[in-house]
Amino acid sequence: MRKRNYSLLGPDGQRAVESGLAAAEWYHTEVPRKVMKELMQRKDGPAIRDTILWLGAMVVLAGVAVALWVGGHPWLSVPFWLAYGVLYGSASDSRWHESSHGTAFKTPWMNNVVYGIACFMIVRNPHTWRWSHARHHTDTYIVGRDPEIAIMRPPEMAKLFLNFFGILDAWNGWGRMLYNAAGKIHPEEQTFVPQSEWPKVIRVARIWTLIYAATIAVAVATGSVVPLLLVGGPRLYGAWHHIMTGLLQHGGLADNVIDHRLNSRTVYMNPISRFIYWNMNYHVEHHMFPMVPYHALPRLHEIIKHDLPKPNDSIAQAFGEMWPAIRRQLRYEDYFLKRELPATAKPYREDFHLSALGSGTVAAE
Secondary structure: OOOOOOOOOOHHHHHHHHHOOOOOOOOOOOOOHHHHHHHOOOOOHHHHHHHHHHHHHHHHHHHHHHHHHHOOOHHHHHHHHHHHHHHHHOHHHHHHHHHHOOOOOOOHHHHHHHHHHHHHHHOOOHHHHHHHHHHHHHOOOOOOOOOOOOOOOOOOHHHHHHHOOOOOHHHHHHHHHHHHHOOOOOOOHHHOOOHHHHHHHHHHHHHHHHHHHHHHHHHHHHOOOHHHHHOOOHHHHOOHHHHHHHHHHHOOOOOOEOOHHHHOOEEOOOHHHHHHHOOOOEHHHHHHOOOOOHHHHHHHHHHHHHHOOOOEOOHHHHHHHHHHHHHHHOOOOOEEOOOOOOOOOOOOOHHHEOOOOOOOOOEEO
C-alpha cells in the first residue's frame, strides 16, 4: 500500500493530473433548466436578515459578557462568551464560505464586505482562500490537488481533537498571516493563487497583523484579557461547532472520486446549527451545484434527493457512522464508507470511481 501524499507539491498531485482525475467532469443529478434557473436566483433579503441576526447577536452577547466581567461577575459572563465565541469562531466559517461563492447576496459589495469580515474572524486570507476554495470545488478530495482536505489518511486523531479548540487550525492561520506579512507567499499557495494576487495577500496580512498587535497592546495596557476575548480569542474557544460540522462534510468517505454522492455527506440538523452553518449541512447538494445560494439548498435537496444517498438523521447519528470509519482508517488507510443509493437513483459509473489511483486495493463498506 502506497502512502497518500497530501502536499500540493507532492507526487500524488502530478498523478491526479496525468490520470485525468484533476479538473475532471463530475457527475450531476439532472435538474430541469427552468428549475435550476429559479434555484440559482440570488437575493439580498435572506442574507441581510441573517447577517443582522448574526452580527446583532454578537454585539448583544459581547456587551452582556463585558458588562458582567467588569461588573465583578466573570463566572456569570462565561455562557455569553461561549455563545459569542461560536458566532465569531464558527458562524464566520460558513459566512466566509458562502460569500466566497458570491451567492449569499445579490449585491456584490455586500458579499465582499461579509466575506472580508468573516475571513478576518476565521483567520483565512481572503485572497488566498478564494482561490483555495475554488480548487476545493474543482478537485474535491482529490489527493495532492485539494488544499482543504480536513481528514487525511491515516487520520491524525490528536490534530482532529486539538482543532475543536482551534489549537492547530487557528495557529496555522496566524502563522501564515505573519509569513505573508513578511512579504512571502508559501510555495503551496503559489500553486493555486495567481501571481497578480500575491501583493493583495501580503497587504491584507499586514493590516491584520496591525489589528492583532493593537488588540494585544490594549490588553497589556489595561491589564485585562477582555480585548483578547473579543478579538482573536473566539477563534479558539468558539471553533468547536465549525469543526464538528466541517468534519462531517467528507469524513470517512471516498477520496479520488468524481461523484459527490461518494465523497460528500448531507446531514439533517437542528435550526440553530443550520443557522450557524448556513445550510451547508446540505453538502452533497452544495458540491453538485455550488452556485445555488444557501437559502435555496433545502428546496434543491427536495428536488434531487431521489438521486442521492439517504441523509444522516442528525449530527449525533452522522458521527456515529463516521467515527468508526475514521478509527478503522488508522489501520486500513484505504478503507472508506460507500454511500448507498436509493432505488430511484442513477448508479455510480465505474469510470467515476478512481479511488485506487495506484494507492493499493480500495476497501469499501
